[in-house]
Amino acid sequence: MTPDLSVEIAGVKFKNPILTASGTCGYGEELADLFSLSHLGGIVTKSITVEPREGHPPPRTAEADSGMLNAIGLANVGVDRFIDEKLRFLEKHDTVVVVNVAGARLQDYIDVCARLDDCPRADMVELNFSCPNVDWGMEIAKSPTRAEQAVREINKVFSRPVIAKLSPNVSDISEIARACEAGGAAAVSLINTLVGMAVDIDTRRPRLTNNTGGLSGPAIKPVALAMIHQVYGSVKTPVIGIGGVMTWRDAVEFFLCGASAVQIGTALFVESDAPVKITAGLKKYLSRNKIRNISELVGKLRKY
Amino acid sequence: MSRIVVENLNIIKKTDLGRDNYVIDLAPFSKAGAVKPGRFIHVKIPRTDVFFRRAFSVYDINPGEKSISIIFKVLGRGTALLAGLRNGDSLSVLGPLGNGFNLPSTRETAILAAGGIGMPPIYLLAKKLLEKRFDKTKLLFFYGGASGADLVDIRRIKKLGLKLLPATEDGTLGFKGVVTDAIRDKIATADGKFRIYACGPEGMLKAVDRLAGELRMPGQLSLEAPMPCGLGVCLGCIRPLAAGGYTRVCREGPVYNIGEVLL
Ligand SMILES: Cc1cc2nc3c(=O)[nH]c(=O)nc-3n(C[C@H](O)[C@H](O)[C@H](O)COP(=O)(O)OP(=O)(O)OC[C@H]3O[C@@H](n4cnc5c(N)ncnc54)[C@H](O)[C@@H]3O)c2cc1C
Ligand SMILES: Cc1cc2nc3c(=O)[nH]c(=O)nc-3n(C[C@H](O)[C@H](O)[C@H](O)COP(=O)(O)O)c2cc1C
Ligand code: FES
Numbered sequence: 001m002t003p004d005l006s007v008e009i010a011g012v013k014f015k016n017p018i019l020t021a022s023g024t025c026g027y028g029e030e031l032a033d034l035f036s037l038s039h040l041g042g043i044v045t046k047s048i049t050v051e052p053r054e055g056h057p058p059p060r061t062a063e064a065d066s067g068m069l070n071a072i073g074l075a076n077v078g079v080d081r082f083i084d085e086k087l088r089f090l091e092k093h094d095t096v097v098v099v100n101v102a103g104a105r106l107q108d109y110i111d112v113c114a115r116l117d118d119c120p121r122a123d124m125v126e127l128n129f130s131c132p133n134v135d136w137g138m139e140i141a142k143s144p145t146r147a148e149q150a151v152r153e154i155n156k157v158f159s160r161p162v163i164a165k166l167s168p169n170v171s172d173i174s175e176i177a178r179a180c181e182a183g184g185a186a187a188v189s190l191i192n193t194l195v196g197m198a199v200d201i202d203t204r205r206p207r208l209t210n211n212t213g214g215l216s217g218p219a220i221k222p223v224a225l226a227m228i229h230q231v232y233g234s235v236k237t238p239v240i241g242i243g244g245v246m247t248w249r250d251a252v253e254f255f256l257c258g259a260s261a262v263q264i265g266t267a268l269f270v271e272s273d274a275p276v277k278i279t280a281g282l283k284k285y286l287s288r289n290k291i292r293n294i295s296e297l298v299g300k301l302r303k304y
Numbered sequence: 305m306s307r308i309v310v311e312n313l314n315i316i317k318k319t320d321l322g323r324d325n326y327v328i329d330l331a332p333f334s335k336a337g338a339v340k341p342g343r344f345i346h347v348k349i350p351r352t353d354v355f356f357r358r359a360f361s362v363y364d365i366n367p368g369e370k371s372i373s374i375i376f377k378v379l380g381r382g383t384a385l386l387a388g389l390r391n392g393d394s395l396s397v398l399g400p401l402g403n404g405f406n407l408p409s410t411r412e413t414a415i416l417a418a419g420g421i422g423m424p425p426i427y428l429l430a431k432k433l434l435e436k437r438f439d440k441t442k443l444l445f446f447y448g449g450a451s452g453a454d455l456v457d458i459r460r461i462k463k464l465g466l467k468l469l470p471a472t473e474d475g476t477l478g479f480k481g482v483v484t485d486a487i488r489d490k491i492a493t494a495d496g497k498f499r500i501y502a503c504g505p506e507g508m509l510k511a512v513d514r515l516a517g518e519l520r521m522p523g524q525l526s527l528e529a530p531m532p533c534g535l536g537v538c539l540g541c542i543r544p545l546a547a548g549g550y551t552r553v554c555r556e557g558p559v560y561n562i563g564e565v566l567l
Pocket of ligand 1: 344358359360361362374375376377378379380381382383384421424527528529530531558
């Protein structure tokens with residue numbers, strides 16, 4: 001019996017539950033030098049905004065213990081070039097394309113998503129309500145009413161499934177998840193990065209020009225698991241898990257806590273072929289444990 | 305076939321060059337034959353408390369043995385851990401990465417300017433040129449450092465049999481002064497026949513960029529930036545371009561034309 005790794009989320013079929021996370025795989029071109037993108041269940045693009053953005057001045061990344069800080073500042077090519085160039089490239093690959101969208105105000109999200117609606121290979125959008133690195137990023141992320149309204153309005157202009165990506169930098173992430181679900185989110189993905197800081201004691205300066213940045217990598221995995229577990233228990237929409245996944249073992253923990261699929265982010269910087277290895281590892285794990293389909297693991301934590 | 309690979313390589317030889325500098329030879333690297341001078345590898349430090357890979361220019365290649373060599377200087381945690389490794393230890397290597405140098409035309413004289421631990425890609429460029437039967441007399445290899453002892457692995461450079469012109473600030477070896485002054489001393493005017501290639505500390509690259517601009521000498525510089533991914537996906541290794549905007553040093557670089565990047 002070869003185990004079935006495929007999953008279906010909001011009617012979209014993924015050949016396996018391993019996606020690459022926004023901002024850690026560009027628009028796919030570079031990773032394609034290393035392995036075929038058809039190995040991926042899906043690819044989530046860098047956040048796309050209405051206009052191109054250069055992002056924050058360097059240094060905008062810093063090494064941390066078991067992870068890193070980034071304050072890239074949503075550098076991206078803008079929606080026009082994304083559609084003309086980057087999506088053209090992605091279209092050629094047999095993998096689900098999830099376009100991550102960010103904006104300064106709700107209208108920006110609506111404008112970008114309306115443009116993407118005309119591109120059939122933008123299979124899904126993921127709304128980045130949660131970027132901690134731009135001063136306007138958190139408006140929607142922190143308010144349940146705004147989050148709900150935003151998802152509802154965006155659903156009117158984008159006819160395919162909408163994923164809401166949630167920030168951990170809030171007091172109650174389940175509340176925001178429920179609001180996004182009420183607004184019509186087909187799935188929620190979590191977590192984005194945690195606000196953090198690092199200081200160079202010789203120069204006495206923060207290591208990032210933005211002062212603070214988003215912490216990612218193995219350092220945040222326990223936080224991600226706890227939040228996924230919590231959100232899984234409070235919404236019916238599928239949960240996509242993100243945060244510090246490096247190995248197939250990590251991925252299994254995420255599935256057990258309730259993730260239907262997993263995104264690989266920072267791991268790509270250190271083990272660039274991690275998605276390929278993780279999928280292979282999962283397949284073996286399922287075989288060994290006589291599990292027919294990966295979805296049988298989702299949320300199957302045993303109670304004490 | 306993949307253009308970039310992640311492979312576990314064995315340390316087949318480690319040489320202590322003194323003053324915290326080491327050469328290590330790694331094999332087997334399936335892309336050994338595909339490494340252009342100026343390209344680099346990204347090395348995973350085999351300890352979990354050093355999170356990012358560390359970038360090292362490819363110093364030497366032996367395609368027959370599928371081996372590549374790097375030189376490194378111990379600067380911090382990552383390189384200190386590398387220095388503690390032994391023959392037979394294994395290292396995860398991502399590469400080859402970056403763009404590499406454009407070769408000069410046979411009509412030009414190539415000025416190779418290396419500074420301190422920036423020597424490796426310049427050495428490999430010289431070696432490649434000689435393999436391509438580039439005229440030895442048209443290769444001037446300037447190598448600068450604070451003191452004679454900072455000029456690493458001079459023996460290997462000398463074996464190439466080209467003109468080596470050391471420059472040391474304390475005058476212990478060769479020209480007394482910095483590399484750019486040594487170059488100025490040697491060539492008063494460029495008159496279109498020269499092409500310069502440089503890799504070294506930031507201050508030296510700035511001086512080379514200025515000198516080449518003054519002399520209207522074309523050429524290329526190999527730059528550094530801290531590199532989280534080395535692949536072009538994290539957007540962390542950026543530097544500002546003279547024409548505006550940023551460039552990813554790991555992907556569009558690390559080799560840039562004179563004047564292209566704001567130094
Ligand atoms: C394309 C490229 C090629 C390189 N080639 C070589 C080479 O052939 N030989 C060699 O010895 N070194 C090379 N370097 C520099 C090397 O990557 C750094 O010395 C190394 O990352 C330091 O790691 P560490 O953990 O020992 O130091 P850390 O603990 O990270 O830092 C120690 C010191 O090094 C500085 N530093 C950290 N990372 C870099 C970096 N990427 N560039 C410059 N300074 C840095 C820090 O600011 C600090 O002052 C290259 C760098 C790049 C980007
Ligand atoms: C360098 C970098 C850039 C990122 N850019 C984005 C982005 O543009 N949009 C977004 O929604 N998330 C972005 N993220 C967050 C990741 O998608 C992911 O949610 C987070 O890093 C946690 O997962 P990880 O620990 O596996 O990296 C970025 C993360 C990193 C490290
Ligand atoms: S190191 Fe990540 S983009 Fe260059």
